Amino acid sequence: MFEPLTEPFMQRAIVEMTLLALAGGALGCWVVLYELSYAAESLAHSLFPGLVIAAIAGIPLLLGATPAVVLAALAIAVASRLPGVGRDVGVAVVVTTMFGLGVLLALSPDSPPGVEALLFGDILGPSDGDIAAAAALVLLVAVALPLLHGRLLATGFDRDAARALGLSPAFADAALLVLLAAATVVAVQGLGNLLVVAVFVGPAATARNLTDRIGPMIAVAAAVAVLAGLAGLYLSYYAGTAGGASVALAIVALYLLSLPLGLRGTDGGRLSPAGGYDH
Amino acid sequence: MQTEPLIAASGLALGYGAGPPVVTDVGFELHPGERLALLGPNGGGKTTILRALLGQLPARAGSLHVGVSCGSVPQTERSRLDYPVSALEVAAMGALSRLPWWKRPGREAREQARRALARVGLEEFGETTFGQLSGGQRQRVLIARALVQDALVLLMDEPFTGLDRPAAERLEVLIADLAAEGHGIVMATHDLEQARRWDSVLCVNRRQIAVGPPAQALDLPVLEATYGGAIVELPGGGGRAVLPAQHHHH
Numbered sequence: 427m428f429e430p431l432t433e434p435f436m437q438r439a440i441v442e443m444t445l446l447a448l449a450g451g452a453l454g455c456w457v458v459l460y461e462l463s464y465a466a467e468s469l470a471h472s473l474f475p476g477l478v479i480a481a482i483a484g485i486p487l488l489l490g491a492t493p494a495v496v497l498a499a500l501a502i503a504v505a506s507r508l509p510g511v512g513r514d515v516g517v518a519v520v521v522t523t524m525f526g527l528g529v530l531l532a533l534s535p536d537s538p539p540g541v542e543a544l545l546f547g548d549i550l551g552p553s554d555g556d557i558a559a560a561a562a563l564v565l566l567v568a569v570a571l572p573l574l575h576g577r578l579l580a581t582g583f584d585r586d587a588a589r590a591l592g593l594s595p596a597f598a599d600a601a602l603l604v605l606l607a608a609a610t611v612v613a614v615q616g617l618g619n620l621l622v623v624a625v626f627v628g629p630a631a632t633a634r635n636l637t638d639r640i641g642p643m644i645a646v647a648a649a650v651a652v653l654a655g656l657a658g659l660y661l662s663y664y665a666g667t668a669g670g671a672s673v674a675l676a677i678v679a680l681y682l683l684s685l686p687l688g689l690r691g692t693d694g695g696r697l698s699p700a701g702g703y704d705h
Numbered sequence: 706m707q708t709e710p711l712i713a714a715s716g717l718a719l720g721y722g723a724g725p726p727v728v729t730d731v732g733f734e735l736h737p738g739e740r741l742a743l744l745g746p747n748g749g750g751k752t753t754i755l756r757a758l759l760g761q762l763p764a765r766a767g768s769l770h771v772g773v774s775c776g777s778v779p780q781t782e783r784s785r786l787d788y789p790v791s792a793l794e795v796a797a798m799g800a801l802s803r804l805p806w807w808k809r810p811g812r813e814a815r816e817q818a819r820r821a822l823a824r825v826g827l828e829e830f831g832e833t834t835f836g837q838l839s840g841g842q843r844q845r846v847l848i849a850r851a852l853v854q855d856a857l858v859l860l861m862d863e864p865f866t867g868l869d870r871p872a873a874e875r876l877e878v879l880i881a882d883l884a885a886e887g888h889g890i891v892m893a894t895h896d897l898e899q900a901r902r903w904d905s906v907l908c909v910n911r912r913q914i915a916v917g918p919p920a921q922a923l924d925l926p927v928l929e930a931t932y933g934g935a936i937v938e939l940p941g942g943g944g945r946a947v948l949p950a951q952h953h954h955h
Contacts, residue, residue, distance in 0.1 A: 573806075576804065583795065634789070639791065640789050
């Protein structure tokens with residue numbers, strides 16, 4: 427039980443994973459409530475060429491991922507406004523283009539070995555810079571989410587009514603997407619391009635099953651993410667499986683376990699379908 | 706004694722973007738304690754007028770003076786019923802209109818929200834999930850939100866849609882009480898018979914057809930101009946009604 431904790435690489439992996447889990451779990455609640463799961467996955471895939479270019483150039487991955495996310499966001503904004511192109515189509519076109527470009531670069535002769543770590547992550551070998559970036563992300567999320575809470579809650583509840591209250595739904599959307607992009611850029615290094623979305627969506631979906639208030643939902647999502655992270659790392663240690671994939675599977679397993687316990691959609695639960703009595 | 710109007714519109718034309726005007730020639734006043742029913746077919750401009758009163762649409766022509774804060778009470782099916790939020794949290798959202806962006810409703814706002822929920826008869830339901838409430842209760846929570854906003858005018862968009870008779874009666878009493886306290890009420894509605902019980906009516910169908918006390922304004926030519934062929938005589942002398950139409954907002 428405690429043996430993995432004596433290994434320095436596991437200690438670092440646990441610290442990195444816990445930080446990513448805290449940030450991803452909390453932020454993920456808003457991603458799920460704003461139905462941005464597809465956007466989260468798209469952002470992760472879109473920054474793949476940036477990661478590959480950074481790996482080829484031998485610079486920190488963060489420096490490659492950040493401009494790639496900005497470029498993808500701008501391309502999505504432009505593509506979505508083309509006549510006859512909807513938002514979904516715009517996102518799909520940009521994401522496949524960016525991901526395809528990343529694969530082309532990854533398969534080029536100049537590409538260094540170990541590019542698969544960009545796809546599947548390297549949660550077991552975080553650098554000092556990775557851990558520092560994850561800690562900064564936790565700080566950013568811990569400061570930003572409480573500040574934005576009122577706006578996010580009201581806008582997600584009813585966008586038109588939020589506008590009538592003098593709030594700007596575009597501001598809430600933009601703030602959330604910026605946070606999501608920052609979190610993706612940081613987390614993708616540990617959890618990989620293909621699996622990073624799991625830490626944003628899975629724990630929040632689990633928490634949504636178990637709670638009917640946003641405050642407890644955020645706390646439960648963060649706890650579920652940390653628990654799944656630890657379980658995944660332990661699985662990886664003892665079974666010799668890939669770290670990021672093991673964490674993703676643990677997240678899915680906890681979600682499946684939460685289904686029978688779910689409050690939502692059950693007659694006996696506190697969240698029975700709407701339509702009570704007038705009093 | 707005639708009081709200073711809360712809202713005054715004259716020769717008002719409204720529209721979206723560069724498109725043609727949705728409604729023109731709108732002129733009316735709303736005074737404290739007055740209940741104004743906004744009648745018209747779907748697409749006739751009712752919701753557009755409500756948006757202009759909220760400050761979301763500028764006047765294309767004419768003038769619109771809104772001297773007090775207006776609170777929106779939308780149809781509750783536009784809110785997300787699966788959202789993890791309590792009735793108290795929804796009511797407290799009204800305070801956001803006067804808070805800077807980095808602040809969330811604090812203890813004072815929650816206390817105000819509790820009082821507002823008590824005012825609408827829902828003091829026991831503050832911790833109930835919004836989506837678990839009945840349609841009438843949800844509508845009253847949204848009224849509480851407007852009260853927390855300190856709105857002197859409540860803009861209600863077909864608030865009686867989908868309510869059963871007891872819920873509708875309770876809501877009508879609440880609206881009358883709020884008017885008696887000095888609130889101005891503007892309600893978009895299709896219910897002619899209910900509109901006859903209100904203080905004044907404003908009939909629109911792409912332009913203003915009539916405005917005034919229902920007894921004077923709601924004659925057959927006005928109703929025909931407002932609704933076209935969608936007016937039916939109710940059997941047994943039950944008055945006239947508007948044929949149900951599909952929901953469509955402008």
